[in-house]
Amino acid sequence: MTDSHHNIIIIGGGVVGLGVALEITRRFPRQRLLVLEKEDRVARHQSGHNSGVIHSGVYYKPGSLKARLCVSGAAAMVEFCREHGVPHQVCGKVIVATREEEVPRLEEIRARGVANGLSGLRIIGREELREIEPHAAGLQALIVPSTGITDYALVSEKYAELITAAGGTVLTSAEVTGIRRSSGEIVVETRRGAFETSALINCAGLFSDRICRMAGDDPGVMIVPFRGEYYDLLPERASLVRALIYPVPDPRFPFLGVHFTRRISGKVDAGPNAVLAMAREGYRHSNINLRDAASWAMFGGFWRMARRHWRMGLGEWHRSISKGAFARALQKLLPEIREQDLVPGGSGVRAQALKPDGALVDDFQFVSSGRVPPGKVLHVLNVPSPAATASLAIGRAIVESAAAGLGLC
Numbered sequence: 001m002t003d004s005h006h007n008i009i010i011i012g013g014g015v016v017g018l019g020v021a022l023e024i025t026r027r028f029p030r031q032r033l034l035v036l037e038k039e040d041r042v043a044r045h046q047s048g049h050n051s052g053v054i055h056s057g058v059y060y061k062p063g064s065l066k067a068r069l070c071v072s073g074a075a076a077m078v079e080f081c082r083e084h085g086v087p088h089q090v091c092g093k094v095i096v097a098t099r100e101e102e103v104p105r106l107e108e109i110r111a112r113g114v115a116n117g118l119s120g121l122r123i124i125g126r127e128e129l130r131e132i133e134p135h136a137a138g139l140q141a142l143i144v145p146s147t148g149i150t151d152y153a154l155v156s157e158k159y160a161e162l163i164t165a166a167g168g169t170v171l172t173s174a175e176v177t178g179i180r181r182s183s184g185e186i187v188v189e190t191r192r193g194a195f196e197t198s199a200l201i202n203c204a205g206l207f208s209d210r211i212c213r214m215a216g217d218d219p220g221v222m223i224v225p226f227r228g229e230y231y232d233l234l235p236e237r238a239s240l241v242r243a244l245i246y247p248v249p250d251p252r253f254p255f256l257g258v259h260f261t262r263r264i265s266g267k268v269d270a271g272p273n274a275v276l277a278m279a280r281e282g283y284r285h286s287n288i289n290l291r292d293a294a295s296w297a298m299f300g301g302f303w304r305m306a307r308r309h310w311r312m313g314l315g316e317w318h319r320s321i322s323k324g325a326f327a328r329a330l331q332k333l334l335p336e337i338r339e340q341d342l343v344p345g346g347s348g349v350r351a352q353a354l355k356p357d358g359a360l361v362d363d364f365q366f367v368s369s370g371r372v373p374p375g376k377v378l379h380v381l382n383v384p385s386p387a388a389t390a391s392l393a394i395g396r397a398i399v400e401s402a403a404a405g406l407g408l409c
């Protein structure tokens with residue numbers, strides 16, 4: 001027995017699941033849509049524990065989904081925030097080269113940004129950097145004027161409000177525990193009952209590979225959680241940072257390196273680092289989940305990744321357990337910052353898909369299931385940063401490419 005029948009169910013009440021749901025309610029207002037979220041409110045995980053940056057799209061490989069959906073998604077996000085009164089600011093950012101060998105990388109990043117359609121990108125020298133960020137130190141910097149800030153928990157709540165107003169349902173405290181499929185229908189079992197649906201989209205973030213398996217599909221990747229830890233600057237030292245100050249990222253690694261972010265609240269934080277977490281929702285060192293740890297240990301790709309990135313991983317661990325090391329990394333960008341200016345802030349856990357060959361999946365990945373009912377199940381398997389920025393564009397892209405298969409039109 002099921003509680004009700006829906007045209008489409010989305011698993012995951014994060015900014016991506018809600019972004020997809022919002023697009024469905026806009027395009028197909030007659031469809032019965034249900035979002036299932038295991039927590040008691042939306043955006044409790046990645047979407048509520050991030051840096052709040054509206055990324056410009058400057059870093060990503062031209063033509064990739066990340067590049068296309070970040071650039072169009074950033075514009076859509078600014079417009080959405082403006083239209084719905086969500087606090088935001090287009091404050092711009094600087095990417096600062098602090099070592100000679102980083103200077104050519106700045107030009108490469110600028111060229112990528114131009115190829116991705118960004119305007120206003122400019123490489124500046126030390127003096128002009130000082131005019132923009134008076135306390136930053138660097139040899140040269142790239143100005144990215146279209147970068148902004150917002151609060152993605154508020155964005156997610158607004159998405160949920162609009163979905164509900166349009167006739168959709170966002171059901172919280174409804175953890176999905178099982179999925180049964182037959183040629184005609186799909187039954188999703190949750191802690192709040194079972195729901196029948198004609199189509200299903202899995203946007204379960206840190207658990208998207210498990211939900212994929214629960215639906216009888218092989219994700220082909222494993223989600224590995226990378227914790228990002230922040231320090232807050234003492235309020236009296238927040239004036240050291242006007243907007244956003246980033247280092248030149250290491251091209252071998254998908255994360256951007258510890259940076260300074262002025263939040264929409266006015267607070268300034270530093271981070272996040274990228275430490276392998278011992279649990280999918282491992283927000284602290286003490287969070288250890290043996291089931292999670294065992295599943296990585298049994299996945300060959302995990303050991304291949306460890307062999308490839310162990311040096312970087314050790315550096316991140318060192319910065320995680322030593323505040324002094326964290327402060328020293330920050331001093332490269334802001335020499336005046338002292339260890340005593342930093343107080344422990346929050347943390348977030350990134351869901352990063354890992355391939356069996358040990359490579360971290362770089363681009364966004366959406367995979368349609370080949371099993372029955374045909375085309376009716378879609379798994380969103382890799383949506384790391386800048387997916388919050390891109391959430392509206394991701395919603396649009398998924399609906400445009402999969403609506404017919406999902407039976408929405």
Ligand SMILES: Cc1cc2nc3c(=O)[nH]c(=O)nc-3n(C[C@H](O)[C@H](O)[C@H](O)COP(=O)(O)OP(=O)(O)OC[C@H]3O[C@@H](n4cnc5c(N)ncnc54)[C@H](O)[C@@H]3O)c2cc1C
Binds near residue numbers: 046051054
């Ligand atoms: C530290 C950090 C900093 C970041 N900074 C930025 C940034 O500045 N800008 C940017 O654009 N992006 C940033 N990101 C990335 C961005 O936050 C994520 O890409 C985005 O939030 C992913 O959204 P999501 O909906 O896929 O995941 P989530 O927000 O994690 O949502 C998935 C949801 O699925 C639910 N779920 C899981 N299992 C089940 C189940 N069995 N049943 C029901 N529900 C389930 C979870 O409870 C969760 O709410 C950052 C991420 C982190 C971690």
